[in-house]
Amino acid sequence: MxxxxxxxxxxxxxxxxxxxxxxxxxxxxxxxxxxxxxxxxxxxxxxxxxxxxxxxxxxxxxxxxxxxxxxxxxxxxxxxxxxxxxxxxxxxxxxxxxxxxxxxxxxxLPCDRSTNQVMLCEETSPSKNNADSRSRxxxxxxxxxxxxxxxxxxxxxxxxxxxxxxxxxxxxxxxxxxxxxxxxxxxxxxxxxxxxxxxxxxxxxxxxxxxxxxxxxxxxxxxxxxxxxxxxxxxxxxxxxxxxxxxxxxxxxxxxxxxxxxxxxxxxxxxxxxxxxxxxxxxxxxxxxxxxxxxxxxxxxxxxxxxxxxxxxxxxxxxxxxxxxxxxxxxxxxxxxxxxxxxxxxxxxxxxxxxxxxxxxxxxxxxxxxxxxxxxxxxxxxxxxxxxxxxxxxxxxxxxxxxxxxxxxxxxxxxxxxxxxxxxxxxxxxxxxxxxxxxxxxxxxxxxxxxxxxxxxxxxxxxxxxxxxxxxxxxxxxxxxxxxxQIHKGAWYLVVLLVVSMTIMLSCHYGTMKKYDFDLENKVSTEWLIGACPGLGISRVPGIGFIYTDVVTGIPAFFSHFITNIPAFHQVLILVSFKSIPVPYVPESEKYLIGRIGPKDYKIYRCIVRYGYCDLSRDSGDFEEQIIQSIGEFISIEKSDIESMVSPHEKMILVGNPSLDSNALVPFDEGDMCMEPSAVSNESQISPASNDYQICDIRPNKRKKVRFMLPANSPKMQTSVREELMELIDARESGSAYFLGQSHLVVRDGSNFLKRFLIMVYRFTEKNCREPPVALNIPHAALVEVGMVCTI
Known part of the structure; x- marks a missing residue:
């Protein structure tokens, strides 16, 4: 041809x-x-x-x-x-x-001004937002x-x-x-x-x-x-x-x-x-x-x-x-x-x-x-x-x-x-x-x-x-x-169905908005967390702590309440927020926003996961591994990234869903791979990503923990970057804990009937939901729920 x-x-x-x-x-x-x-x-x-x-x-x-x-x-x-x-x-x-x-x-949608600065990174409607009109x-x-x-x-x-x-x-x-x-x-x-x-x-x-x-x-x-x-x-x-x-x-x-x-x-x-x-x-x-x-x-x-x-x-x-x-x-x-x-x-x-x-x-x-x-x-x-x-x-x-x-x-x-x-x-x-x-x-x-x-x-x-x-x-x-x-001849049933379903939807939206407003009003600044560490005698324990919160700036009130009573948190701290944006799908290259809270020595990161209303938002089994890989990418590109978005509190970098050829951390299944002794690094006890491994005979039905290693070009990294990545790997090996805030809405005395009714319906639906707030297959032994009463 x-x-x-x-x-x-x-x-x-x-x-x-x-x-x-x-x-x-x-x-x-x-x-x-x-x-x-x-x-x-x-x-x-x-x-x-x-x-x-x-x-x-x-x-x-x-x-x-x-x-x-x-x-x-x-x-x-x-x-x-x-x-x-x-x-x-x-x-x-x-x-x-x-x-x-x-x-x-x-x-x-639940948001505030600082949220918009963070969430709308590179999010523009194609050529439609340029025009301004009287009706708009x-x-x-x-x-x-x-x-x-x-x-x-x-x-x-x-x-x-x-x-x-x-x-x-x-x-x-x-x-x-x-x-x-x-x-x-x-x-x-x-x-x-x-x-x-x-x-x-x-x-x-x-x-x-x-x-x-x-x-x-x-x-x-x-x-x-x-x-x-x-x-x-x-x-x-x-x-x-x-x-x-x-x-x-x-x-x-x-x-x-x-x-x-x-x-x-x-x-x-x-x-x-x-x-x-x-x-x-x-x-x-x-x-x-x-x-x-x-x-x-x-x-x-x-x-x-x-x-x-x-x-x-x-x-x-x-x-x-x-x-x-x-x-x-x-x-x-x-x-x-x-x-x-x-x-x-x-x-x-x-x-x-x-x-x-x-x-x-x-x-x-x-x-x-x-x-x-x-x-x-x-x-x-x-x-x-x-x-x-x-x-x-x-x-x-x-x-x-x-x-x-x-x-x-x-x-x-x-x-x-x-x-x-x-x-x-x-x-x-x-x-x-x-x-x-x-x-x-x-x-x-x-x-x-x-x-x-x-x-x-x-x-x-x-x-x-x-x-x-x-x-x-x-x-x-x-x-x-x-x-x-024909409302009296059968159509009344639709009216009843409408009232019930609309009440549930409005109560869910109203309860979510009120809970978010409470979190915004009661969050503490990142400076408070940094300054509280020496004052409260807070100690750092080995491992990674995942804090799931709706706010994307500051420290959630439930976590400040936790460390005030129990002055300790993990060696690496990751604040994770899920945020829906009004688009059907968020591309994998624009899904994660990663930032650092405080000095590098504190090892505190923020991860905002953006998803559309048709995305597979939270139900992936390897979600924790994706977060850790994204933070690894953030650490490796933090200094060289010239398109980082800066908010008044912290720097956020857009990180896509990392692939297997990551420049920072490379995942491997400890059940699917075993390393040859000659390939093990003296520093990390895990060899660089290469072909120096072989498939081991394992039981196929048992789910194994995914571990991480540095890539093959890790010796060429900056020393500070390599050390921080190694600390992240070591924290991962020590185990993970998951912190969830359980906010219980309570209506103030003297509130009107409509407000009380909507919150009552919201609390009922929240209590009887068939799915947890964060559907990530979190093991019960590693889950820490912190309850707080939200008076609205």
């Missing part, structure tokens, strides 16, 4: 590979992201009251509404506009919130705007959780009810006794829908632990077959019952519906909005897949097939208004297709809930990163796609709530009313936040932002009012 053509060949092969991956991912998306949209025909017309569907004209008008709602909201708003507002590949309500936090400075200044100036935007983000997250509870119950119960009606029709067809028909129909109605729905729901939630990728491969073929089946049946119904139904997509019919609006017609819109159920999940599930694959799957497959399905069902309904249960999808199936429909509808209904469940997992993870949700364990199910997660505690809670809804309501109309309210509220929040994104992040004209808000907001407010008319 001509060498000049080789780069083009490699480029073409890479391009083909990317397209193959995109097509493969688009196939997975059909079963994960678009399951809810694909199964919406099971209950859109089915949740409408039969007495409200009085003539074929209103069926035509409703079909026109469904077509334009799918086109305007799902296709135009989400596919062409909202998906472009991703936050570095992440979507959802908190992705929009994080963009606003970075570009309009409306974030309410107004929003940044008024604190009430900050709280309102945070409330909207939490409100939208609560709606996603509500959808994850209600949608599985609605879709599965709708399919089970369709099965019951199909079986009843079959019994009537083959039985000649009217009494037998009635008794069998009653038995089927009693024993088929709810028990079968509950069994399917349990199976669905049990499958979540396998992860999005495996579930996508399992579910995608079923949803694809389901879509093809209902679209083919839709085409059949169009030509068999009413071929002119295609002309009814004209907006004229939608305007006729509005011109003759009354209470009965208005409440029908609460069912129409269900046709776009799952559109919000397109954006929320963006972290699981790519933007291109989501767009291709919807435009080329989902959208046209759904239009054919709804058109066929409307054509059947317009000519069968006097048939029993004519508004259910199962009734529009030809008699020779009903057995196939029973099987596919049960399978597809279970899969249809997958989009809201995965979206719920993503939203809760983002809330956790921003301290707006009780700590729960997060399991990452993919090594390559970090957005694919599974949260066991949330999964089982969703299952219990869905089963409660199914057993409690037993009526798809009531569940549909609550689901419609959740869907439209989530969409309205996205519309409001997107209008701010257009103005503040995309920096478009304020008129364009207002047009987006008015155009989509007007349509969604109309649907919202229709859903509120």
């Amino acid at each position: 001509d060498p000049q053509l080789q780069p083009y060949v490699i480029f073409d092969e890479a391009k083909k590979k990317n397209w193959k991956q995109t097509i493969l991912m688009s196939f997975q998306i059909v079963g994960v992201v678009y399951g809810q949209l694909s199964t919406a025909p099971l209950y859109v017309f089915g949740t409408m009251r039969i007495e409200d569907l009085v003539n074929e004209q209103i069926v035509y008008e409703l079909f026109s509404f469904i077509f334009w709602t799918l086109t305007i909201i799902a296709l135009l708003k989400y596919t062409f506009i909202v998906l472009k507002a991703d936050d570095e590949g992440e979507g959802g309500t908190f992705a929009l919130y994080s963009l606003l936090c970075r570009n309009a400075k409306v974030g309410l 200044r107004a929003i940044e100036k008024h604190k009430i705007c900050h709280y309102l935007i945070l409330f909207l983000a939490l409100f939208g997250s609560c709606m996603t959780i509500g959808e994850a509870v209600l949608t599985p119950a609605l879709s599965v119960l709708s399919a089970s009810s369709g099965v019951q009606r199909s079986l009843s029709d079959m019994v009537q067809k083959f039985s000649s006794s009217q009494h037998t028909n009635e008794s069998v129909s009653r038995a089927l109605k009693r024993y088929v829908p709810v028990p079968s729905a509950c069994a399917i729901l349990v199976g669905l939630f049990m499958l979540q632990r396998f992860g999005t990728r495996k579930i996508g491969f399992m579910f995608a073929p079923i949803i694809a077959v389901w879509l093809l089946f209902v679209s083919v049946v839709g085409v059949y119904n169009i030509f068999y019952w009413d071929a002119k139904i295609i002309y009814k997509i004209s907006p004229v019919y939608m305007f006729k519906f509005i011109s003759n609006i009354d209470f009965k017609r208005w409440r029908l819109l609460g069912s129409v909005i269900l046709c776009v159920a799952g559109s919000e999940a397109m954006f929320a599930d963006l972290g699981h897949f790519t933007k291109k694959s989501i767009e291709i799957a919807f435009i080329c497959l989902i959208y046209p097939l759904l239009i054919l399905c709804y058109a066929g069902e409307a054509a059947y309904m317009s000519k069968n208004l006097h048939a029993p249960h004519f508004n259910h999808l199962s009734q529009s199936m030809p008699s020779h297709c009903k057995q196939v429909f029973i099987v596919l509808s049960l399978l597809a209904s279970a899969i249809g809930s997958q989009a809201t469940i995965t979206a719920c997992f993503s939203i809760i993870k983002q809330c956790l990163a921003l301290n707006c949700f009780p700590r729960v364990k997060i399991i990452h199910t993919s090594k390559t796609k970090h957005g694919q997660i599974y949260i066991p505690d949330v999964n089982w809670l969703l299952m219990v709530l869905s089963l409660t809804v199914t057993i409690g309501f037993r009526d798809i109309v009531k569940i549909g009313n609550a689901t419609g309210l959740a869907i439209i509220c989530g969409m309205l929040v996205t519309t409001i936040l997107m209008s701010l994104i257009i103005s503040l992040y995309w920096e478009r004209n304020l008129i364009l932002s207002a047009c987006f808000l008015l155009c989509f907001g007007f349509l969604e407010v109309a649907y919202l009012l229709a859903c509120l008319l």
Whole structure:
């Protein structure tokens, strides 16, 4: 091959590979992201009251509404506009919130002025922070705007959780009810006794829908632990077959019952519906909005897949097939208004297709809930990163796609709530009313936040932002009012769920803020620690002491309280702070900020670990080793680093996640390696990093301690640097201790009821969290918890 053509060949092969991956991912998306949209025909017309569907004209008008709602909201708003507002590949309500936090400075994360000086090292939004505008200044100036935007983000997250509870119950119960009606029709067809028909129909109605729905729901939630990728491969073929089946049946119904139904997509019919609006017609819109159920999940599930694959799957497959399905069902309904249960999808199936429909509808209904469940997992993870949700364990199910997660505690809670809804309501109309309210509220929040994104992040004209808000907001407010008319018929359940979840989120945020404020007010200066050592007669014991604190400047109050009563701390002291910043991911090269407290002789360091709301923040097993390596890198580059950031208290240097070819400390597993005697250094008793070691036979199941050694070029280091690194190695060999502050919030006497209630909820959730504050697999024997009472 001509060498000049080789780069083009490699480029073409890479391009083909990317397209193959995109097509493969688009196939997975059909079963994960678009399951809810694909199964919406099971209950859109089915949740409408039969007495409200009085003539074929209103069926035509409703079909026109469904077509334009799918086109305007799902296709135009989400596919062409909202998906472009991703936050570095992440979507959802908190992705929009994080963009606003970075570009309009409306974030309410725990921070102070000195924290900003430390945390915002090399953190700038790409070319978006340069421009200043009147709207940006107004929003940044008024604190009430900050709280309102945070409330909207939490409100939208609560709606996603509500959808994850209600949608599985609605879709599965709708399919089970369709099965019951199909079986009843079959019994009537083959039985000649009217009494037998009635008794069998009653038995089927009693024993088929709810028990079968509950069994399917349990199976669905049990499958979540396998992860999005495996579930996508399992579910995608079923949803694809389901879509093809209902679209083919839709085409059949169009030509068999009413071929002119295609002309009814004209907006004229939608305007006729509005011109003759009354209470009965208005409440029908609460069912129409269900046709776009799952559109919000397109954006929320963006972290699981790519933007291109989501767009291709919807435009080329989902959208046209759904239009054919709804058109066929409307054509059947317009000519069968006097048939029993004519508004259910199962009734529009030809008699020779009903057995196939029973099987596919049960399978597809279970899969249809997958989009809201995965979206719920993503939203809760983002809330956790921003301290707006009780700590729960997060399991990452993919090594390559970090957005694919599974949260066991949330999964089982969703299952219990869905089963409660199914057993409690037993009526798809009531569940549909609550689901419609959740869907439209989530969409309205996205519309409001997107209008701010257009103005503040995309920096478009304020008129364009207002047009987006008015155009989509007007349509969604109309649907919202229709859903509120059904508040007493099932939608009240969503209100209860909203109050509970919003209370938990607000209390977590409020408690975290108050605890952080207390820590800021009661922290002591680094000068105090340095000056207290000789005054209190503090002794230094061998080993490393890790102090986990939320403050990034000064000494936390709980540690000063500890050394005042027990005047001793370790030979090496490391203050570790985890700080979430409003970005999805922090690059490994920008994750650690390392600084020194006091003179070199004191061996006191500060490490700030920065992570985004989608990062694997604290659950890595080798976290302690990464901290020690980072401090080693800091020691080796401290004098030569010219881009260090200096705060009023200490110097901080940005250190990436060290690799095996570190210039300071090289890790090795004492169980995996044994050093040859000739290679051992006389000074450190550990040989430099080289090839002079061999693999030893060890027991594979026993986790060994990772040790460190100096690199092969250690003799060329400065003497002071080499000595400090050796002291760090010696301290590591002596063992580690971990100090955690346990702050107990207590409300002052005379505080108002709201404050007392929020703190009470916060203390309850904090006490019953399933994960510790620092999930680092800390051994209990080395853990020291220092309790303090925080009076607020």
